[in-house]
């Protein structure tokens with residue numbers, strides 16, 4: 001596969017854009033692979049890429065029921081950050097952010113990663129104290145984080161409601177290296193890079209059954225025929241419990257909930273940061289896309305479903321948050337809204353682990369936060385599958401943590417998916 005470069009853009013510009021190759025192949029499924037990853041979202045594609053790139057493995061397929069990136073990977077609000085505190089999560093998300101910083105070069109594909117800062121608004125001295133602890137921990141463990149005074153915040157982001165907000169703003173916690181990326185480009189970049197290493201990406205290929213032989217999985221049944229595999233990894237986000245029950249494995253500590261996102265008509269440059277507002281039941285985050293649309297989201301829809309569409313009460317809720325924190329948005333027209341199916345784990349932290357079946361591996365439980373995690377998730381999941389043991393960074397991201405009472409409770413909110421993001 002030829003590399004993208006300024007020269008190739010220039011040359012194709014002069015020759016009618018006729019010289020571009022397909023970004024990835026559209027192969028027929030083989031009857032057998034060494035490794036099959038189910039789900040061509042960001043996590044599945046990144047896993048396949050790192051399996052081939054980092055571990056030199058060949059004969060890999062990624063199996064996708066729809067089109068690649070058509071799930072949560074292409075539906076999120078694209079926020080990338082690593083402001084985590086708990087051991088395990090901290091190292092994991094910081095590694096992810098470090099991978100993001102080089103991802104466009106790594107994949108030879110512009111993922112439009114924009115380190116525009118992630119600004120969490122603070123509304124009480126207690127919140128400021130708790131956040132100072134988190135951000136100091138981040139700094140002590142090699143990440144970046146700052147506390148902004150109200151004055152600095154006003155100077156930097158003047159359009160917020162500083163005058164008559166129900167919850168007055170007193171400052172902000174900021175991660176300057178955080179930001180946004182273009183989610184489709186990440187999916188396409190990983191797909192193209194994985195394909196260039198020989199990975200077969202099989203779209204329109206739904207897994208409908210999992211064949212077990214004793215303590216092993218021997219094959220998957222798909223809408224394009226039976227595919228045998230020596231190792232299988234599930235990376236199907238909100239559909240994890242469906243695949244889990246196909247493998248006859250009982251219940252998972254995961255619930256599938258819907259989360260909506262919204263984009264407005266394009267505006268002139270208004271907001272140069274990611275702003276997060278969360279207090280007193282409100283939950284709202286907003287940034288401006290490169291095309292000018294205000295991209296924002298809020299809370300879950302609060303009922304379980306596998307449908308990729310949301311409901312109106314949350315539209316009202318998010319609109320209330322938007323206008324209360326940025327009143328200047330009051331007359332902005334909404335262009336589109338949509339939803340994805342979130343794999344909410346009970347402690348808000350993910351699973352990258354082995355399963356009760358020897359050659360079946362699980363990647364799930366990403367809650368609201370799997371976009372930023374995708375590079376590290378693929379990195380560590382590939383390592384787990386290749387070496388059959390977890391790296392120390394992910395050693396607590398397993399299913400038994402609930403039985404063993406060692407949950408990774410990042411928000412200190414307890415075992416309830418409604419309280420985690």
Ligand SMILES: Cc1cc2nc3c(=O)[nH]c(=O)nc-3n(C[C@H](O)[C@H](O)[C@H](O)COP(=O)(O)OP(=O)(O)OC[C@H]3O[C@@H](n4cnc5c(N)ncnc54)[C@H](O)[C@@H]3O)c2cc1C
Pocket residue numbers: 038039040041042043044063064065066067068069070071072073074075076077078079080205206207208235236237238239243259260261297338339340341342366367368369370371372373
């Ligand atoms: C509205 C919204 C906003 C979000 N905002 C953010 C954010 O700002 N920052 C952040 O970090 N995270 C965010 N997230 C979360 C993030 O998008 C997800 O955690 C992450 O994308 C999940 O991983 P994935 O990309 O691999 O999932 P997906 O893209 O959902 O991939 C799973 C794939 O598995 C496929 N699949 C399912 N069942 C089968 C089957 N039987 N056979 C074959 N294939 C199957 C699906 O079609 C899908 O393509 C948001 C999510 C949503 C919905």
